[in-house]
Amino acid sequence: MLTTVVEKLKTQFPNSILDVREFRGETTVHIKKEDIVKVCTFLRDDESGLFDYCSDVCGADSYTPENRFEVIYNLYSLSYKHRIRLKVFVDETDLHCPSVTSVWPGANWPERETYDMFGIIFDGHNDLRRMYMPEDFEYFPLRKDFPMMGVPDSIPLPRK
Amino acid sequence: MNIEQAMDIRQQKILAALENKNTSVYFDDALENEMILNMGPQHPATHGVLRLLIKLDGETVAACVPELGYLHRGYEKLAENVSYHEFIPHTDRLDYLSPLMNNTAYVLAVEKLVGIEAPKRAQYIRTIISEMARISSHLLGIGALAMDVGALTVFTWTFREREKMYDIFELLTGARFTTSFTRVGGLAHDMTPEVITAVKEFITQFPEKFNECITMLNTNRIFVERMDGIGVITREQAVAMGMSGPNIRAVGLEHDLRRTQPYLVYNELDFNIPVLNGGDCLARYYVRLNEVKESVKIVLQCLEKMPAGPVHANEPKKVLPRKEQIYTRMEELIHDFMLINFGVNPPVGEVYNAIEASKGELGFYIQSRGEGHPWRLKIRSPSFMNLQSTAQLVEGGMISDIVAVLGSLDPVMGEADK
Secondary structure (H helix, E strand, O other): OHHHHHHHHHHHOOOOEEEEEEEOOEEEEEEOHHHHHHHHHHHHHOOOOOOOEEEEEEEEEOOOOOOOEEEEEEEEOOOOOOEEEEEEEEOOOOOEEEOOOOOOHHHHHHHHHHHHHHOOEEEOOOOOOOOOOOOOOOOOOOOOOOOOOOOOOOOOOOOO | OOHHHHHHHHHHHHHHHHHOHHHOOOOOOHHHOEEEEEEOOOOHHHOOOOEEEEEEEOOEEEEEEEEOOOOOOOHHHHHOOOOOOOOHHHHHOOOOOOHHHHHHHHHHHHHHHHOOOOOHHHHHHHHHHHHHHHHHHHHHHHHHHHHHOOOHHHHHHHHHHHHHHHHHHHHHHOOOOOOOOEEOOEEOOOOOHHHHHHHHHHHHHHHHHHHHHHHHHHOOHHHHHHHOOOOOOOHHHHHHOOOOOHHHHOOOOOOOHHHHOOOOOHHHOOOOOOOOOOOOHHHHHHHHHHHHHHHHHHHHHHHHHOOOOOOEOOOOOOOOOOHHHHHHOHHHHHHHHHHHHHOOOOOOEEEEEEEEOOOOEEEEEEEEOOOOOOOEEEEEOHHHHHHOOHHHHHOOOEOOHHHHHHHHHOOOHHHHHO
């Protein structure tokens, strides 16, 4: 089933698919950043996929000069009970990425979390605030250049 | 001055204040005035540290904005800096009401990444402890929900049962809460006959005690009418918002990863998936209640079917050796040294593995670069995704229903805030 989805994706969006990878029986499809909403809408509505359930959206920092950040979408189909993973690259110089909240409203908080942790700005998101960290926090903690022990004085502590 | 005189003075003051027009405020219509109420983060009904900003129109909730992050401990950052084994204790602190289940979910993801599988006996034991954790978590969910809406006794009764379970967990793992029982490729140690007897004893007396608790609630008209028809979510909304677990099964959708993507030994067991159609607080409560009964069935079957044998996979380079072997044998000593100092070193790749935890789909997404620690570890926590619908559920309802809605969603902030 999943192979037909990937084949269909390839014929439908020949210029959007950058790479398809298989590992431990899981399929990861690399997508061009600009086309992510188109591909997601197709995957949600197409008969062969019906990925109507967005399990998760998360980011990752590869710490490379180009295409430093990744945004990863873990999708699930309630009808066919299969999973697929999409991935887009976001460059450090252009931290914008289209939001998929129009496709799955449930991507709202995960995208906010990704913004909070990596600083990726989701265009089209209606409420892009920090999820966990204080609003006036300057850093993005899950970036690899943020030290694990934190930055001293980055969060003001209550005085006596 | 005696008490009568004091009362007199007070009365006069009140009268004076009422006569003075400046001290009182007149509204044309009290309902026209909107009020912002801050609920939490230290509110007992939020089951942790959840803050809700509520805009009230009289007693009706006009808008609700949940604020998270009061229990954010940065576990995803920590995971990138510790080895795969060292992260197991941290998983206890995610959903701290069912730590054994989190341990299982995490090691299943790592095992998928490494490409090994635990032996049959270990898988059966993992199933038993997962279901025990589910019972314990749902007991708290039901008890706390009842307490939030005013039925105080049930909470103490469910806690009595949970206390017995914690005794078993202590016997099994050495700790009541922070169990850290699973290991990559197996378990910390085997389940002793002593523990098996304890589990059997508990599980045979449990259904009767549980029936006592739920009869108290199901026949309580105040409780049932308090829960019925509030916090309603439709099937389409629930799917779109990424709800999972008992909450999504309460909207008439048979979505349970134990059935749809079987892991451990769930495809060898006979159990039902409770599904209800209401989509309201009562339906969510009933799904949890029925799930506890199914979990009892699962534990009984596992105890029956559990085979003898090892609880560690025969993968010396990936699975921690036994302590007694480390002290007596050279080979095991080397493996232990390598595993502790350099880690499991899975191949380069990425996996996402999810299990049906007590709150819903608990998934671990791991990116590996072939090192002893994960490059990126993302926790897909069910409470986080379930809480996302809070605003939808409470808006348009009464302010007093918020506690019932939150209780029926059963979030755990340790997991939602990571």
